[in-house]
Amino acid sequence: MTIVTGNEARRRAQPAGSSVPRKIWEHRADYAYVLPAIAVMLIVIAYPIYYTIELSFFNTPPGLQLRDKIFVGFNNYTAILTSDVFWQVTFNTLIWTIGSTLISFVLGFAAALALHRDFIGRGILRAILIIPWVISAVAASYIWKWIYHSDFGIIGAVLVELGLTSRPPNFIDNVSTVLPSLIVVNIWREFPFAMIMMMAGLQTVPEQLLRAAKVDGANAWQRFWHVTFPHLRNVSTVTILLLAVANFNSFIIPWIMTGGGPSNASHIWITHIYELAFGRQRWGVASAYSVLLFLILMTLGYFYVRALSGNERKEGNA
Amino acid sequence: MTRSTLGGAVLRGTVSTALMASLMSAPALAAPPVDLSKWSPEYVRSIAGTQDFDTAADCGKVTPLDYKGRLTFWYQGVFEGDPDLLRQYYKDFFETFRKTYPNIQLEEQALTYNDLLDKFRTALLGNAAPMAVRLQILGGTEFASKGYLQPLKPEDVGYSTEDFWPGAMKAVTWDGVTYGIPTNNETMAFIWNADVFKRAGLDPNKPPATWDDVVKYSKQIHDKLGIAGYGLVARKNAGNTPYRFMPQLWAYGGGVFDEAAANPTYKDIELNSAQSKAALQASYDMYVRDKSVPVSALTNQQADNQPLFLAGQLGMMISHPSDYNVMLDLQKKATGTDKDKAQTVIDNMRYGLIPTGPDGKRAVVFGGSNIHILKPEYVEGGKVDEPAAKAIICMWTSPEWSLKMAYAGSNPGNLNGFKTKWMKERLDSIKFLDVTTSMLPYGIPFPALPQSPEIMNIIVPDMMQNALTGAMTVDQAADDAAKKVKDLMGGGL
Numbered sequence: 044m045t046i047v048t049g050n051e052a053r054r055r056a057q058p059a060g061s062s063v064p065r066k067i068w069e070h071r072a073d074y075a076y077v078l079p080a081i082a083v084m085l086i087v088i089a090y091p092i093y094y095t096i097e098l099s100f101f102n103t104p105p106g107l108q109l110r111d112k113i114f115v116g117f118n119n120y121t122a123i124l125t126s127d128v129f130w131q132v133t134f135n136t137l138i139w140t141i142g143s144t145l146i147s148f149v150l151g152f153a154a155a156l157a158l159h160r161d162f163i164g165r166g167i168l169r170a171i172l173i174i175p176w177v178i179s180a181v182a183a184s185y186i187w188k189w190i191y192h193s194d195f196g197i198i199g200a201v202l203v204e205l206g207l208t209s210r211p212p213n214f215i216d217n218v219s220t221v222l223p224s225l226i227v228v229n230i231w232r233e234f235p236f237a238m239i240m241m242m243a244g245l246q247t248v249p250e251q252l253l254r255a256a257k258v259d260g261a262n263a264w265q266r267f268w269h270v271t272f273p274h275l276r277n278v279s280t281v282t283i284l285l286l287a288v289a290n291f292n293s294f295i296i297p298w299i300m301t302g303g304g305p306s307n308a309s310h311i312w313i314t315h316i317y318e319l320a321f322g323r324q325r326w327g328v329a330s331a332y333s334v335l336l337f338l339i340l341m342t343l344g345y346f347y348v349r350a351l352s353g354n355e356r357k358e359g360n361a
Numbered sequence: 362m363t364r365s366t367l368g369g370a371v372l373r374g375t376v377s378t379a380l381m382a383s384l385m386s387a388p389a390l391a392a393p394p395v396d397l398s399k400w401s402p403e404y405v406r407s408i409a410g411t412q413d414f415d416t417a418a419d420c421g422k423v424t425p426l427d428y429k430g431r432l433t434f435w436y437q438g439v440f441e442g443d444p445d446l447l448r449q450y451y452k453d454f455f456e457t458f459r460k461t462y463p464n465i466q467l468e469e470q471a472l473t474y475n476d477l478l479d480k481f482r483t484a485l486l487g488n489a490a491p492m493a494v495r496l497q498i499l500g501g502t503e504f505a506s507k508g509y510l511q512p513l514k515p516e517d518v519g520y521s522t523e524d525f526w527p528g529a530m531k532a533v534t535w536d537g538v539t540y541g542i543p544t545n546n547e548t549m550a551f552i553w554n555a556d557v558f559k560r561a562g563l564d565p566n567k568p569p570a571t572w573d574d575v576v577k578y579s580k581q582i583h584d585k586l587g588i589a590g591y592g593l594v595a596r597k598n599a600g601n602t603p604y605r606f607m608p609q610l611w612a613y614g615g616g617v618f619d620e621a622a623a624n625p626t627y628k629d630i631e632l633n634s635a636q637s638k639a640a641l642q643a644s645y646d647m648y649v650r651d652k653s654v655p656v657s658a659l660t661n662q663q664a665d666n667q668p669l670f671l672a673g674q675l676g677m678m679i680s681h682p683s684d685y686n687v688m689l690d691l692q693k694k695a696t697g698t699d700k701d702k703a704q705t706v707i708d709n710m711r712y713g714l715i716p717t718g719p720d721g722k723r724a725v726v727f728g729g730s731n732i733h734i735l736k737p738e739y740v741e742g743g744k745v746d747e748p749a750a751k752a753i754i755c756m757w758t759s760p761e762w763s764l765k766m767a768y769a770g771s772n773p774g775n776l777n778g779f780k781t782k783w784m785k786e787r788l789d790s791i792k793f794l795d796v797t798t799s800m801l802p803y804g805i806p807f808p809a810l811p812q813s814p815e816i817m818n819i820i821v822p823d824m825m826q827n828a829l830t831g832a833m834t835v836d837q838a839a840d841d842a843a844k845k846v847k848d849l850m851g852g853g854l
Binding site: 102104105106107108109188192193194195210211213215216217218300301302303304305306307308318321322323324 | 479482483486503506507508509589595596597598655656657658659660669674811812814815818819822823826827829830831832833849852
């Protein structure tokens, strides 16, 4: 009597034919496991994406219901790309995203390096530095709004009290200072995330390599630049990409603190889209903006996945 | 407020019946329950407490009190700037409704002024709206024009059209059909701190007569005392901004369209007229040239001005009569020397009529809220329980509850509310109420157009911010806003 093992039984049960269907059949259980998640994604992600793309080709005046929308072809895209507001908002978005991402990353990295050393109170300091990240963004925005208050904010009061200025500085009611002021708040909230990511990355740097470099006479900077940093390249890429995507999509801080004002000076794409859609009911234009934003984020997402795949390949080779 | 000032105001108020005619439609002139041509604080006092109403009995005729049903209801509720007194009345209303109609399962949801429109629009897109909704006066036309609302007139809930302010009825009428019933209507007043005026060398009992005086007084207060003179508000997407800027715009003879005229056509855009630019220039002068108003005006709303006023850091502002009660509530929460300072401010709080423009024109936003019933296809579940909806509408718009729900901050939508005993009680207990009721004849409704929310909440504040931040000159900001209105009215993207 021939005993058929599990693998052999599966092989015999496979349909004859090309290798792709066979592979699918082989992994039928895996597909069954992910099917509910895919079904949910189709409903809550795929359909809204399709509908947003469709809406982006229609005009939706405030006097009409959405079902009475008027087909305008690519007019929404043309209107967006030729409007001054688009370029102002895009410029703001780039400043916001690049500024917030890079500074959060640098500060987070620096904090991670500092906290990687062993010293008394490290645990407490680490817990304190994580606080901004765990605080609700809504609560933080309201608190910062009062901290920055142009008439009675605590920063202004301290500066006036110290005699450094006769009037409190105007942080969020001024077109020049509002965006940098909001970026500071965003960095305060985000750098702990970068810190945690980089701290995790630092755990992977081989201690023996650092010791060997030290024995070979490398100074602290050389050890960092030639040993530590190359090991952190992938985690840095992932952290920067995650921060960039989060910042591109960031809504709470600018919306609560300024609503995009004054004079659109702190409007970024996402707040502008919200205002277009829910404040002005320009669902068509807002959808066209969303499609453009989607394409940008997909590009960032592609690099993120590539960075992750690179990590996996390297780990596999190791 | 001094008696002489009030007397003069009353005289002018009576003379201004011509302006009031703009609030009247032809049927309203037929037989309103009160004589609007006699409107004055004295007249309001003379009719208060002269008639009794049995709300349960009246509404029982519309929807039997034992009716069994279910109702979903959204309403613009109280928010942080409202007095505690109003919170209590809202609580009492829903308790009373549940007692009066024990078999109606009521699922109510309160939303703030600034959130309600956005959330309601979103719910409508998903056919998930409530069966009935109470919206700000600005919102009704938008939804009626889109066909979301059912025709609904006062006669449908046991009242007559003449029982309501004619101007308020305009705001619920689209294309000749009535789509809702006013719950409350209000006009704001000018509030000042007499102690601040005195210390700044101004007559403590004399409010600024004109908007040019406001600019002057604001500068004088700021220069002498180092505090903000006038509580300018220019935040975007906040109802407080148009409620404070439009009276200024109209007083100077400007407007978005011709909404301040007796029979507005809303055809010509006036936002960039010389008069409108003069009004914007006045705000510019206060914010930029004199720096005499809060720097935070661009991000502030009125709720932010209230604590400033109570702390003695603000000389003048436009607000409701309820602000007096808000100050009392805030003072109770203060501690130590702050409590005494707050008491000084309350003792020195004065109310007067909103200043006029250079030509003596006085104006104020005719505000308030309306209640509507949705069409079933836009409601969650696809069904509207009309008797249940009419029950709550009858009750809210009754003389009794339209007054109680507007006790401290507004006035009853149902004119019979002025005749109730609660009106009499209110006149005795709410300080300065007679001043704000004196402003009613000067009230101008926002344009009854579906585009009004965008114009008032976005385009007008944008215009102010563009001018006040220096992003544009006053002329450019006004021209830019006029162009935006033109594009909007033309159905532009």
